[in-house]
Amino acid sequence: MAKVSKKKASKKKTRSGGAEQSNEGHPDVVYDDEKEEDATDEDITVEDEDEHDERKRQKLLEAIGTLSGKRKKTLGERSEAAVHMSEFTVNAEGEGDKVDLSDLIGSIEKTPGLSGKSKKRLKNLEQSRKTIECPLSKQESERIRRDLAFQKVSKEVSHWKSVIRQNERAEQLVFPLNQEPSGPKPIERVVMGWKAQTPLEQEVFTLLSANKQPINDPILTPTEEASMKAMSLEEAKVRRAELQKARALQSYYEAKARRQKKIKSKKYHKVLNKAKSKDFQKQFDEMVKRDPAAALEELNKMEMARMQERMSLKHQNSSKWARSKAIMAKYDEGARKAIQQQLEVNKDLTQKLVTSLNKEEEETMEEDGNADVVPDFVNDAEQGLDFSNPWMTGKLSQDCVEKETSNAVTIRAEENVAEEEEVEETEEEVLLREFDSRRKRRQAQEADAAVILTEEEEEENKDASDKEEEELSEFTSLFKGIAEGCGEADTAAELEKELKIRCLEDEELLTQDKEAEEEEEATDKGPVVPQHPPATENGQKTGKSRKRRKGIELKQVLTKGAQVLQVPFAPTIEDAEDSEGKLDQRGLIKEAFAGDDIISDFLKEKRKQEDAGKPKVVDLTLPGWGEWGGGGLQPSCRKRKKFRRKMTPPPPRKDQHLPGVIISEKRSSSIRLHQVNALPFPFESPSVFENTIRSALGRTWNTERTVKKVTKPKVVTKLGAIIEPMTREELVKDKNRASAGSSSSVKS
């Protein structure tokens, strides 16, 4: 409601503003109007009753107006000046002018109550032309406030992030939190955790604690302990004397140091320094033996000092003093000396004495015999040198140089005839080396070649023999097949062999075996055969593969030699009781001609299946399009070739290496409906998911404990317990736990 009323008010304002503008155009007219209004004013005041009626009428009109549906402009009661109404308004003077600051401040001069200071300030304000930036709009300021509030709150909430993550990752959550574990507790815990509960107990305990009496382990009271700790008088005296002495000594020492510091003699300082350094050396040596760690620290300090010296220009000749001395040096012996001295100092300071010390240290370490105690990085500077890297050794390696020289020499040798002896020698060496390497290379090559050659020969031989064997076996088998009619059971092994071979070279065999069939096939697959040029075209490759396959097959045949079983008793009744004599006869006939058509039938079927699985070539040629068409006219060869779409070959069949097996490639749709077809949330690879569900969950396959573990619910709540939101204390505890966990993980 409030908003609506506000809006109305603003509308009114705008409307009145518009009125003002229009007023500006004809001020005098308005004036006249107002005058008239003034005149009428009196009448109205007189005729109060009439006015009331007027209002009522207005309202009525308004009501009627709203009835018609179109809203009329409501002319409310006026408080400001406008064109259309003049009855009750007051005309503002200077209407349309902008209000100036001076207008507002102008009256200040006259007011006596104001202090001079504020007046001055106001004046300054008047003089300054700067306008204050208008305040941000309400929306913007609110947005900023909201942003800030959001940031604050999100920061606060993000404290809980780790807890949430932990809970998400937890295997099981038990609510309410902080439940005490059920089950019997050890009695000691109970006793230790005991607290005073009854008022009497509490009073007793307050008394005890107020008097500093021991509560748990009554051995000594704190006061007793304090008294035990207290010293005797003599001891105290001795201690005081000691302290006094120490203080005196310290003051003497300080005084001495101050005095020494004031001494300006250079010679004295030199001597002092020398003594100090000597002393230090001695100490250091001792330290190396006694406390290598401290020695190392000392070393480090020295190193640091050296570094600083090298970095600074303190003892270089670039300081102001040094430059002035340099200018003077030409003429003044003393200045020259001074500069030299300074440079010497610099040299001394920047000299690397670490190495020698290090060596010393190592030696001492070895002497000590506990080499394993020596910290590793003591040796780093010396032993960490990488010999392969010439920059690390500090000098270029000898070999490099030698090579370079030799190279240069060879080049020169080509150019010049006259040479020095040394050079000659090197050249000879180079040549020798070259020869040697060449010889070696040649030998290796020869050996390789020999190996390859022999292998190849062997392979060839093998191949040839294989081929021969193959052919022979084919012939023999065929011959036998023709001669004996494949009736006897003794030839079973050969028949099997034949089966294998046929599987491999079925096409050829079939052509030899049964021409009629082949012809049939040819007629059947007339259009197909040229489209899939069979293996015979690129003979070598297929031949090789065939050989390889044949090897495998033969092996299989070898392992599959039928073993004759010995039976203790021969069957007396040979299926004589079979009531179906006909069937038996048929069986006998089948037995007699077994293996003849069975195998070829099977192979045919297999081939058929394979062909069915292959994608067909799609022919998109439109006859008569772009050329002559009609009866007996074939589209051109080029066109047919162009519009024939070859499909991508299917994945290899599952039974491609199993000659005696046909495995159906049809997708079984029934089980697919029950399989998972979209990986659940955190998983990204199917293999991982499959692995996680690899073990069964049910009671049929698992022990009871496993089932319980596997089917543990994610959230457990206690019946009837109130689950309260987590408190801040929980957060702190969790943090501690998390840190402990991380440290443990680091440990492990």
Add this chain to the structure above:
Amino acid sequence: ITKYVIVTSSNLPLFAPILQPPARYWQELQEEERKDENKVKNDAEQSKEAQQQEEDETQKAKKRKQDQSPSDGEKKSDPFPGPAPIPEDRLQKFKRKDKLKKVTLVFHLISLFLRDIIARSEDASEMAQKQAARFDLLLPEEAGFLEGDEDEDTCMISQEDIAEAVDITSGAKYFNLKLSQFGPYRLDYSKTGRHLLLGGRRGHVACIDWTSKQLMCEINVMESVNDVKWLHSEAMYAVAQKKWLYIYDSNGIELHCIRKFNDVLRMQFLPYHFLLATASATSFLQYLDVSVGKEVAAICTKTGRLDVMCQNPHNAIIHLGHANGTVTLWSPNQKEALVKMLCHQGGVRSVAVDKTGTYMVTSGMDKKLKVYDIRAFKPLKSYFLPAGAACLSLSQRGLLSAATGDVVQVYKDVCSMPVTKPYMAHRLRGTVWGLHFCPFEDVLGVGHGDGFTSMLVPGAGEPNFDGLDANPYRSAKQRQEWEVKALMEKIQPDLISLDPTELAQVDQATWEQRHQDRVEVLGFDPLAKEKFVPKYKKKGRSSAGAIERRKKQVAHEEQRDVIRKSVEDKVKMEKERKERERKKAALSTQKSALDRFKK
């Protein structure tokens, strides 16, 4: 040892108080905890050399202390610390697939969340495996075997000798039923091995509690009987008669005559799917769901008379043998054979698959006995039997029985080792017609022309039975309970496939393929749009031209919709692209901190 004590106490004042025996054991606990904390801290400060040395010393000292403590006699150490070890082979037995290799798991690419899940599942499966291996201890029985004297063949030992040598109850398991009147018998043992069903060719059907030799029922169906089979329990059985398939209860009352199943020659019952698979003379392979009495699938195999049949207990695939020497594998979900293998030169006479679904044994007209690895479809062994084998049966422990004429031979380890001699042999009075090993018993039932013989074959049956699955000693109440549970755990026929673990694989087919499958299963396309059929209007407004116009209008509207949508999409894409470009431009105009190095 005392030296060590001195060393530790002098060098390490920090741990000196621990050497004294604490007053309370929990105090010691606390101390140890503190120690651990110390250790952690020390570990954290590994950078400092000196501290590490100290740490080493402390650890050494700890070790020393540990060494020394048992000798002091304060604690008795466990001679076998940790959980009992599990033999590797037993663990291997319960292994399910390999663990994920670390190589495939590129850990830094996997989210923490997933890592947790993987670790947890690994844990669970490892625990399952270990626990199962551990509980294998609870299978106390061992399989028996027959061992001959020196230079005595086990195959020469007669059944009478064995029956005399063994205890009375076992000896009573060798018996003959002389039923010469109703001709060669087929037989079937129930899943628990307690009940025997006999079906004589000339119509005699009998069920017997064979251990107690109690006759449950005996009827003559007055028709030729081709095959008999127990259903899921001993309360019902199916009989394939001359024309139809009948179902009787254990009292011999005819429950159903199923006319949909005609000329059935052989039957197999898939116990976990409650499916009765039948092979008929009309070359139909049919599946009957016995829990709801519905025909699940009827497949025309187009291979002639089907009189050789067996099931693969591992994956519930039906194997059929054919006269052209092939063995085909079938599931109810596919109208064509899953696999077709050429096994024999002549017709196939019998097929058997072992319990684990690893080996298939076939015998053919070419008098050969072949062993195949049915997982890879590769031949393993080939034997030549002088007379060929008419019937084959594999026992639970992998013994093979083969019947040639009137002789039954039992072979041991046919699949794994080359065999030259049978393990046992027995001559019967008539030609063998049916052959079956009894589950959980060392008994081979042989149905022949002159009745039935129950043979003793030591080492044939599984010595340990699963009481929840097939309990030979269950009561009627237990049987009822089992029945309910089994029905609830019934596996749907949809899930029968060559690889039983296929269900746990992720289907990576495309959406189109899946939709196609769905259409195939449902028989219609659920997402297909309805075809517009114009309403009939009167007053000559349904003239052919008007109808055509209306149709065209609708089609036009649809096309417009499509076009509108595509245009909207295009506009949207364009907008998005522009937005992206704008952002890119804004980014590129932004100055980076490295710009100062650019020239």
